[in-house]
Amino acid sequence: MTLDLLHLMPTDLFRILPEVVLTITGVLIMLVDASLPPHVDRRNLGWLAALGTVFALLASQAQLALLQLAERTGFYGTVETSTFSIFFHVLICGIVLVTLLIALDTLPENGHHKGEFFALITFGAVGMCLLTSAVELLVVFIALEISSIATYVLAGYRKENGRGPEAAIKYFLLGSFATGFFLYGIAMVFGATGSTVISEIATRVHTGGHPGLILLALGLMLVGILFKVSAAPFHIWTPDVYEGAPSPVVALMSTAPKAAAFALLIRILYGAFPALQPIWTPLLWLVAVLSMTVGNLAALRQHNVKRMLAYSSIAHAGYLIAAFAGAGNTGITAACFYTAAYASMNVGAFAVVTLISGYEDELPLIKDFRGVLYRTPVLGGALIFFLISLIGIPFTGGFFGKFFSFTTAMGGGAVWLVLIGLLNSGLAAAYYLRLIVSIAQKPEGESPVPPVAQPIGVAVSAALMLAIAATLVLGIAPGEVLKNAAEGAYELMPHSMQMVNSLVFF
């Protein structure tokens, strides 16, 4: 950029307002945490973080005003405000808010690193939000790293338990390994096109040579992003990390960074490499099939609930990729909707698992969940509800997510993919049902293990209610969310709006 172009507008700051709010919140938490004497409980900092997240959510809503302007990007074309970015901002802020509410009631009393916990979640949220509005690869890279580094540390938050550091080191090493690939891919695409702005890359891919370099770049970048969304064959870290990380953190990292990474994947594929769609579509279909099958088959053999949900999240990444890989605009719409539905049910499921298994995972196994419905009907019922949604039974968000995903994949011409997907859904129902049956069984013997969290706290009840409400709304009246998703997809890729219209009759 030449220097005479350096003219910042006040609107530029408005374009990153949610990130600014979250950053200020995180810094405040750090300052207060460092100023308090060591023995004081840091629980109230969690409320501060939740408050900041609510403000960030409102700020993202307020950004709708920016859409009146003709200009879509700010900060010299590095950050974009569009319905697409706002959709994901709201989604991510919502997930972070629910996670904070879960953590408020389930983190142990007098955990002396609680301040760090809340600050890290807030900073991670900054990275995830920025990732969905970045349209320049340097900002993309920094945002990706902000969110990753925060989640690496959070994964190892239970330092006293040997599994925490083990999970964190596995996540960290494999994650930075993927980052290496991603950065090398960025360097290649910069060399081939001479630009790091996503829209400019798209035009130069069309015109300029270096096809080999561009293919290499695409492949390397895909490795990096597919790792973040834990799609097969880059999913190896998922079960171990989910098992070793504390459950509230898993609720966050199985949804929010994934949503952000999916937004990035869509943006890079449709924004920077639309010319190569004939190449990456079959590739992603393959990844989708592999993720679904590997995830579901492995989940069948699990005895640990968190590991089972980890493999199920790999399978869901597969359904999600199947949604957008071949179908352009409608596909992006379906993928955005699926992200929202998956996030609400998965966060909810992990919230309940936190309450039943306990913060230290005292009751981790499927057979430990036996009779939960009789001991605490609320928790048992909530978990069954989320599992039903994960299976994809009507009147839940999961049903419409899968429905849109498969219809768009069908529209994209991959009937075989839909068939495999349907088979996989049947397979998935088996292991979800196994857990449901365990929950609904009468407790045996006279000494059932009491549920750990009793009574259920105010914050975590609010979190559960939010998750249940979101899943129900997405399952009964998906129209509004679908409309927002479609607007975002249309803005990302302004072709073939009529295809979207065919979906929006719901």
Place this chain on the structure above:
Amino acid sequence: MTPLSAYLLVAALLFAVGLAGALTRRNAVLVLIGIEMMLNAANLNLIAFWRFGAHPEQLTGFLFAIFSIAVAAAEAAVGLALVIALWRHTRSVNLDEQTRMKG
């Protein structure tokens, strides 16, 4: 050999060495070193593409390299802290011995 391709070759070799180190080493710190080499190979590429590219007066590649160095430093700090946390529990940083979780 043009200067650009020489730089790219060195970067590719550096990346390959880092990749081999990250894949074959069993010591967590050495794996981390391998990963850092991969990141630095990408930095070298960025600098070379910037310097020999069409617009060296735009500082894109240079700035990218500075930022990625900073990010790599932050990553290394987190990584070494995690290695220490691991050491406290197992008295070992051998990745083959970290098998508390399986399935």
Place this chain on the structure above:
Amino acid sequence: MTVPYSWQYLPLLMHICFAIGLGIFMLVASWFIGRRRFSKVKQQTYECGMMPQGDARGRFSVRFYMVAMLFILFDVEGVFMIPWAVIYKKLPSLGCSRLFGFWEIVVYLGFVAVGLFYIIRKGILKWSDDRADL
């Protein structure tokens, strides 16, 4: 006459050859000219005049790692100020404030300062306070 580009490195090559040659010459010359006497003290590891003790590969306290890592972090944070300083005069004005570039770096340094404050308050830089939990 056009000279190949790599010939520019000829003086450097000559310099390297001379430096290595001088080193070898001095070693060989002292081998031939000097007298050799060995004693226990002369065969010891040289350690700045102290009596050497312990193993050279001993472990260091993890505190050294913390300080080294913090040094690296603040070091790369300092790097960002160099491009800023170079183009400071040409930085734009935002709205009415001519000092926008200045306030930008103040905000940046503010974040760095918050980090430093956090480190100090958490007792990472206290060498005497030996808590196991960092």
